Amino acid sequence: MRVVQAYRFALDPTARQGAALASHCGAVRVAFNWGLAQVKANLAQREAERSYGIPEDQLTPALSWSMYGLRKRWNQVKDEVAPWWAGNSKEAYACGLTRLADALSNWRDSNSGKRKGPKVGFPRFKTKRRAARSMRFTTGTIRLDGHTHVVLPVLG
Incomplete structure (x- = not known):
């Protein structure tokens, strides 16, 4: 049997x-906004090419919406x-790209009828004012320093 345990800390x-x-x-x-701009530009390019009558097999290749595809592209252009x-943990960028991949997946599933409930809109760009200030650390060296302190990668 495998036991997975999670903790939540107030910082x-x-x-x-x-x-x-x-x-x-x-x-x-x-990272979220960069990825969304890439996806929107790719969709707009493909739509413009369709309007010119270019066959489907000759359109600009579709951009991968998976977290892995977005992260691979991010690592090429970061x-x-x-x-x-480099001043931030890699987890911050991975978190933004994961959120974007999830939002795009939810939108696609909602439009295709796979997702139950009300329609989900296309993701919007995050602003400093509107965006929730949060992130997740899912990998890396997260350790406890006694019973009262948690040590996070890059932050300490």
């Missing part, structure tokens, strides 16, 4: 850690898109 960060947390949350937003990327 009490120092001023430096608070700024680093805000930076990580901004990185989530940047130095140009976000030259400051």
Whole structure:
């Protein structure tokens, strides 16, 4: 039998850690918005090509909406898109791309009838004001320092 256990912690960060947390949350937003811009540009390009009468087999290749496809593309262009990327944990960018992949999947399933309930709209760009400031650490070295402290990658 395998036991998986999860913990939730309330954080009490120092001023430096608070700024680093805000930076990580901004990185989530940047990765989400970058991926959404890529998807929208690809969809618009393919739609324009269809309007010109180009056959389906000659259209611009469709962009993969999976988290792995988006992350592979992100890793190819991250130095140009976000030259400051190394200042944050890789988990921040993975979190944003995972959220985008989930949102696109929900939209596609909703439009095709696979998803029950009301129709889900196409994902929108996240702004500093509207976006929830959150992120997840799913991998990496997360450890407990005694019973009162958790140590997160890059943040400490």
